[in-house]
Amino acid sequence: MSSSQAYELPRWMDLGLLPVLNLGMALAVSALVVAFTGQDPAQALSLLLRGAFGSAMGLSYTLYYATTFVFTGLAVAVAYHAGLFNIGGEGQAMLGGIGTSLVALWLGDHYPAWVVLPAMIVAAMLFGMLWAAVPAVLQAWRGSHVVITTIMFNFLASTLLSYLLVEVLKEPGNMTVESRAFGPAALMPGVHEVLATIGIEWPRSPLNLSVLLAIAAAVVVYFWLWRSTSGYAVRTVGFAPGAAQYAGIRPSRQVIVAMCASGALAGLLGINELAGVQGRLLLDYVVGAGFAGIAVSLIGRNHPVGVVLAALLFGALYQGGAELSFEMPGVSRDMVFTLQGLIVLFCGALGQAAAPTLARAWARWSQAKDAKEAERG
């Protein structure tokens, strides 16, 4: 006889109200921190919003950041649907960047863009996929827990990147740790360039065509997970491994499929950051995007539409945060990182903490409503 009451939250509360409430709590705590450091949270918020959306430049930066977060957010979301938690986005993104750069450096000087760019995209996905596949296979074959192995692989990726840059790809005569520049064919056109060709003036910014790739990725993920047989198998394994086995679906195989897709998505970050902005391979192009992806996926309830919206939110936070640090010297980008962590806390770990209270309140409210209607009728 269990002592906890089984509660039932109406679906709109579960999908709509609860996440908003959790997000609200994270924002409230952040506001407290801002206030605690002697700044005005309301002013901070308005400056942030202005910095993110108030100008064409700001908007471009927001979208550029959002592109990266769409990739890493989708990676986490896809793995979630197979019942996994992919913390390896950082490492998979690094490998994606490595793949992008290797192809760029190898082909970028000799072939036209319509050959090189698709090759780079494929390489980014393949390299990212590989880095996720190994932990997945180890789990399926040897039972090693995917969470730990992906964390280890994050570090292995960074040592690999460091080695490649320092020993192999470093441009001789250059003091900075970076490769030589990619050839022009290996650069993703900037949005401002494309808009210029059709006569629209747009400020120069890192926003590049990868943003279209990100939208395409979200659409593809949606169709794959909810409209294809393969996606059906993955989701079944994530929700009910017992039913999957009954249905003749092999859970271990689906786990590998999902992780591979996850890694491929994370790898695409390399296209946005390296082919789209930097034009060369460097050490710190990932810097926490993988972890941000976790927060994005959590608020976005692991659905492509939610991920895109949450990525926009985070893009705004990153861009607004950068602007903010100019205006309010006490607040820096690190405030955004803190907010990110708080979001993971309130939407992730404590995500269901408010549910029983909400359910009880809802039960009382609807009982009272029914009683009133009974009286009237």
Add this chain to the structure above:
Amino acid sequence: MDEIALGTLIASTLRVATPLILCALAATLSERAGVIDLGLEGKMLATAFAAGSAAALTGSLPLAFLIAILVGIALSMLHGYACVSHRGDQVVAGMAITMTCAGLTVVLGIAWFHLGGQTPALPDELRLSRWFGGPGGETPMLGLLGHNGLVYLALLLVPAIVWLLDHTRFGLRLQATGENPAMVDAAGVSVLALRYQALALNGVLCALAGAYLVLAQSPSFVPNMTAGRGYMAMAAMIFGHWRPLGALGACLLFGFLDALAIRLQGTPLPGIGAVPVQAIQALPYAMTVVLLAGFIGRARAPKALGQPYVKER
């Protein structure tokens, strides 16, 4: 290898290993009680920052330690609240703590000290001093003995935790909680209380590790100064089969590899040629993966690890 080199190597190993040992012991206690702890990195950062700030603001070393310990316990209790009381996902909660602390320490650092996130450099009187000898490591003996109190404390804590786990009632119950919490509950012992107690100890040990970074290693807190050591400590714990002695061995090994990496830089090894420093840096992680894949012995985690305990009836 000459005496100075050996001495330096030993000294370096112990220096690097100390925070690892403390964190690995913390993780061992938590995981043996059944709670995954991925917040080690964040807790180390937070407590390092706490120690650095407290020392700078109050000028008192004992107070710095105390405040660091309180912060460590508070964060572990938060982890417990999310995971044990509310049965949240332990991995997510750990990541949340790490991410939040990474940001919060810098935000507070900038707000309070305006040094770009650092805490003010502490004068020598406010830091831990060596017990014997000079810069440490002129001879192998000095490499072993020329350390500050925390290093020896960390080494002593290993047999202390072994004793706690294997020879006390608390330790017996803690281990049982990680293997079969239903049985512990049926025997009339509170699973929740045991897990919170384990987490409290975990908080104290993490605090010691964080305090070490600022009070012994570098004179001030620097943003993200832990540089992944929390995860390396977790790797060491796994490598050590969730046992304190094993964790000690793994931490010493990882510390040795770190010291070796610097030492070997540029020096060719017979038969292999120059070993890139990154390969040595990667070794602890690669070895842990190999261990997890079962290629060098099987590491068996506590049976109930990661599963929130729900009373059956």
Add this chain to the structure above:
Amino acid sequence: MSAPAVVSTVPASAVAMTRICKRFGALRANDEVDLHVARGSIHGIVGENGAGKSTLMSILYGFYQADSGEIEVEGQPARIRNAHDAIALGIGMVHQHFMLVETFTALDNVLLGAEPNWRLGPARQRVRRELEALMRDTGLQLNLDAVVETLPVGERQRLEILKALYRGARILILDEPTAVLTPAETDTLFVTLRQLRERGSTVLLITHKLKEIAALCDRVTVMRAGRVVLDTRTADTTIDGLAEAMVGRRVQLGRREGAAAPADATPLLSAQNLSWRDDQGVMRLNEVSLALRPGEIVGIAGVSGNGQSELLDVLAGLAAPASGSLQLGDQRFEPSRWLTPARARRLRLAHVPEDRHRRGLVLPFGAWESAVLGYHRLVRYARRGFARRGAMHDDTAKMMADYDVRPRAPGLRSAKFSGGNQQKLVLAREALHQPKVLLVGQPTRGVDIGAIEFIHGRLRAMRDAGGAVLVVSSELDEILALSDRVIVMNAGRIAGELPIDACSESALGCLMAGVQPQ
């Protein structure tokens, strides 16, 4: 069948439960149950699944509270709110699923929770001394320093008994103790229990195995459908009598006439000598052979836990046996290359699993997605990797109409349907693809009355259309209502097979209890 008679003229009562009632929703698990257990005796409690014996013992051990009624322990009125109250009163329970820490030694397992000292060194010494005395006293032998992982099942059970005794249990409840034991281990257990009785302990034995009752118990209480139907000294009754009481009167066997299976038709499914061991090494299936012919319903009766679930898993391709073979149509399967669920479906074998929540449906999915579980790769539902949602919706609507699943909303989440409608949906799904062989586990568990009749009707229709249906159910009523022949399983073996006409209450009861009918 002679048990030593209880000697004293006025037996002191160990446990007296009077007019115990317990309801779970609409179900009367215990209905005015009286139980009187004399001190220093071995008292058996017998019944099928759902008879109420486990509930009664759970009330005695404090897991549940009775709705009404009184309990007296050793002559004193008792309020047992939880397991600790029970332990304090001297009641100990040995469960079917042991509560042991496998990485600890036997000694540490007894120690946990009852440590006399916060330092384990002296604590272990003291407990060891006490345990050695206890072991001498009771004749229970156990290696205290062995790690539980290395101990065979029989020794683990002895450890559980020792644990209970160490905590001062004078009244010991054992729940189906021989379910996991080999015959040799069972004998050792009996010796132990008799020795416990000699030193004055009281033993309450929950079991469905009548041979054990006969061999061991002084008194026996038979329960059926929440009531006590018989309470007597074992010396005053026979196994047949017990079996009949356990199974009860069936007014009508309820079998409708349908097409009788020609006895010499080629079997659609034929299994030979299937054997299977679980992770603990316990033999769950022991040389089971059976054949299913077209146009028949075969019912597998027996108290659950005797291998029926494992048999279904093996036949459906969810588990491969250690030895044996399977012939399905013209395909033969050996353990090295066993049947898989996908292959089974291609060979027109369908399976309605016992656990519809964990296996039969994906609860968070809409009904239309659960309705293609297992068939999602068929051409009718998939074109070049893409799901044909229209076809899935249409088929779901058709299933819902055919099987009267309500509400008729293919988009509604599977979890929102009532138990009966969920079961109908699962059955509809399996039936849609016109299987030749249908394996069904617990077809009407948690299903309302109206749906039960409907489901039974559909199963019969399948039989009449020439298919073969294998039904596993813990409800004997259901087996008797549906089957053309009844196979009884006991302890992983087939205890016997009877055509429906020969199924008398006592014959079935005996087979289910592991005894040959007289």
